Amino acid sequence: MTAENTSPATGSSTPPPSPPASAVEKPPVSSPAPSTEVTADPLSSINPKEVVFILRAAPGPSSAPGYLVYSLLAPPRQNSDERFVYTVTHLPRLPDDSPLREFLFDSLPAYLAAPRKVHVVVSTRSGLRQAEGFYADVLAPLLKVVGLEEGDGGGYTTTVTKSAETIRELGRELGREGTAGNATVVLLSGDGGVVDLLNGLDQVGGAGAPVIVTLPMGTGNALFYSLHKHHFVLEGKAAPVRRDVVALRTLLGGRAEPLPTFRAAFSPGARLLAPPTDESVAATPTPTPTPTPAPSTETTAPLPSAPPRETNLHDDEDDDDDDDDEGHPTPHLIGAIVLSYGFHAALVWESDTPSHRRHGALRFYMAANELQKTAHGYDALVSVRRPGDPEGVFTRLLPPPFGPGPDGKGKPGSEKFTYLLMTLVSNLERTFGISPHSQPLDGKMRAVYFGEVGESRTSIAMGAAANKGEHVGMEGIGYEEVEEVKVVVGEGEGRRWRIFCVDGSTVRVEKGGWVKVRREKGGRAMIVVS
Numbered sequence: 417m418t419a420e421n422t423s424p425a426t427g428s429s430t431p432p433p434s435p436p437a438s439a440v441e442k443p444p445v446s447s448p449a450p451s452t453e454v455t456a457d458p459l460s461s462i463n464p465k466e467v468v469f470i471l472r473a474a475p476g477p478s479s480a481p482g483y484l485v486y487s488l489l490a491p492p493r494q495n496s497d498e499r500f501v502y503t504v505t506h507l508p509r510l511p512d513d514s515p516l517r518e519f520l521f522d523s524l525p526a527y528l529a530a531p532r533k534v535h536v537v538v539s540t541r542s543g544l545r546q547a548e549g550f551y552a553d554v555l556a557p558l559l560k561v562v563g564l565e566e567g568d569g570g571g572y573t574t575t576v577t578k579s580a581e582t583i584r585e586l587g588r589e590l591g592r593e594g595t596a597g598n599a600t601v602v603l604l605s606g607d608g609g610v611v612d613l614l615n616g617l618d619q620v621g622g623a624g625a626p627v628i629v630t631l632p633m634g635t636g637n638a639l640f641y642s643l644h645k646h647h648f649v650l651e652g653k654a655a656p657v658r659r660d661v662v663a664l665r666t667l668l669g670g671r672a673e674p675l676p677t678f679r680a681a682f683s684p685g686a687r688l689l690a691p692p693t694d695e696s697v698a699a700t701p702t703p704t705p706t707p708t709p710a711p712s713t714e715t716t717a718p719l720p721s722a723p724p725r726e727t728n729l730h731d732d733e734d735d736d737d738d739d740d741d742e743g744h745p746t747p748h749l750i751g752a753i754v755l756s757y758g759f760h761a762a763l764v765w766e767s768d769t770p771s772h773r774r775h776g777a778l779r780f781y782m783a784a785n786e787l788q789k790t791a792h793g794y795d796a797l798v799s800v801r802r803p804g805d806p807e808g809v810f811t812r813l814l815p816p817p818f819g820p821g822p823d824g825k826g827k828p829g830s831e832k833f834t835y836l837l838m839t840l841v842s843n844l845e846r847t848f849g850i851s852p853h854s855q856p857l858d859g860k861m862r863a864v865y866f867g868e869v870g871e872s873r874t875s876i877a878m879g880a881a882a883n884k885g886e887h888v889g890m891e892g893i894g895y896e897e898v899e900e901v902k903v904v905v906g907e908g909e910g911r912r913w914r915i916f917c918v919d920g921s922t923v924r925v926e927k928g929g930w931v932k933v934r935r936e937k938g939g940r941a942m943i944v945v946s
């Protein structure tokens with residue numbers, strides 16, 4: 417007979433039990449006294465897929481020896497008031513051959529330990545706005561258990577975002593102070609937090625490469641899922657380990673690797689758009705939250721009626737490469753995930769209203785359903801520099817040939833594009849595999865593209881991509897590795913068709929505007945993976 421102590425904990429309702437002293441140096445700790453509850457086998461009460469880490473519990477005056485297993489329960493339901501909850505289970509013993517031993521915690525990884533300066537960033541607008549709850553209920557208490565507390569003198573600092581500028585400003589600050597190379601930034605955000613940080617750093621430049629740890633709190637979390645896709649393989653019918661568990665395990669036991677990036681230079685006058693408000697799209701029909709394609713009609717959703725809020729992109733006056741033919745400084749953005757034009761860019765933008773955001777990742781499918789009805793062919797001159805091509809040598813890219821789609825609406829002879837996306841990653845969401853050949857951190861940029869294939873083929877292609885990247889190899893879909901891509905927009909009056917997506921941010925170019933995107937060699941940041 418053995419004793420068990422299992423206590424659920426959240427950041428506010430139940431304080432976490434004190435951790436043991438043996439595994440970590442600070443703070444001074446003691447293991448919790450076993451409860452009087454007696455069970456046959458506490459080990460069997462533990463779900464290995466929920467275990468974050470295990471501490472060795474030292475015997476003390478009021479504590480029992482053994483092990484403390486920290487597990488994370490399922491996250492709150494979408495749009496509910498539920499809290500994140502973790503549990504602590506006391507095990508008197510852990511057999512030598514137990515698979516749980518892989519979760520034994522020894523010490524903080526170097527990227528979280530002194531002398532590194534650790535910054536925790538809580539992005540309040542990411543995804544379903546759960547980052548603050550996750551920080552308070554789970555992250556802060558668990559970091560404390562392993563010896564890392566908020567505060568000066570060796571602790572971490574916490575930044576809670578107040579605006580879309582907060583994370584950029586942190587990047588600029590690290591750059592200005594010259595401390596980026598010694599900084600570890602733990603981002604409770606989606607992909608946007610990463611791109612914000614990279615671009616803040618880029619604005620001041622030359623400050624060293626920080627280590628980034630992502631705790632995915634966004635909608636798509638493309639970077640996190642792409643870097644950790646091997647953790648999410650379905651084992652038969654069993655569900656994979658949850659992403660919050662994988663993320664916390666990675667935080668405490670990952671390794672830092674160079675993060676591949678790209679640089680996107682835009683034509684003069686390009687603007688970074690703030691997310692659309694509900695008011696600005698008030699005339700847009702309320703979409704139905706369903707991931708299945710809507711029936712085919714030839715309607716076009718109205719454009720946002722109010723002008724979006726816009727900011728200038730960063731002008732880099734020192735960079736001659738970006739100068740256009742007349743020598744104007746050209747704005748640019750740094751990305752680590754995707755740059756897209758056409759269908760993908762439009763749906764990311766149009767799904768970014770508060771009312772769409774309430775639906776989590778479904779927002780992308782809702783916007784896609786509306787957008788694909790337009791079957792818009794985007795007028796663009798696209799050219800690529802392929803691996804092995806000399807600098808400056810570009811080849812025109814045309815949509816691959818295809819036959820008429822099931823709805824008979826494609827335009828097989830057209831040179832316009834419906835879809836054009838350059839990516840450094842494999843996944844846009846957990847199962848949405850846009851570039852199945854991409855391996856984590858391989859640093860290769862790949863283009864995925866197709867022409868004016870019509871609504872039904874667009875829907876089929878997107879459905880196949882959502883099913884782990886099965887679109888690759890389908891008729892009419894281009895997929896290849898590229899070093900550099902130029903896109904000159906031929907669209908005129910329709911502002912809706914002149915936007916690009918860079919890692920979830922939206923950039924609108926002027927009529928005749930363009931982008932040049934090129935893969936970088938790395939060195940802007942390190943990313944923690946497992």
Ligand SMILES: Nc1ncnc2c1ncn2[C@@H]1O[C@H](COP(=O)(O)OP(=O)(O)OP(=O)(O)O)[C@@H](O)[C@H]1O
Pocket residue numbers: 539540541542543544577578579580581582583605606607608609612633634635636637638919920
């Ligand atoms: N308080 C705030 N006010 C305005 N903007 C904010 C605030 N907090 C965060 N932001 C911005 O909101 C954006 C949130 O994007 P993020 O990518 O993290 O989430 P997401 O779009 O839901 O996820 P994903 O990109 O993974 O699909 C970031 O660019 C961030 O700078």
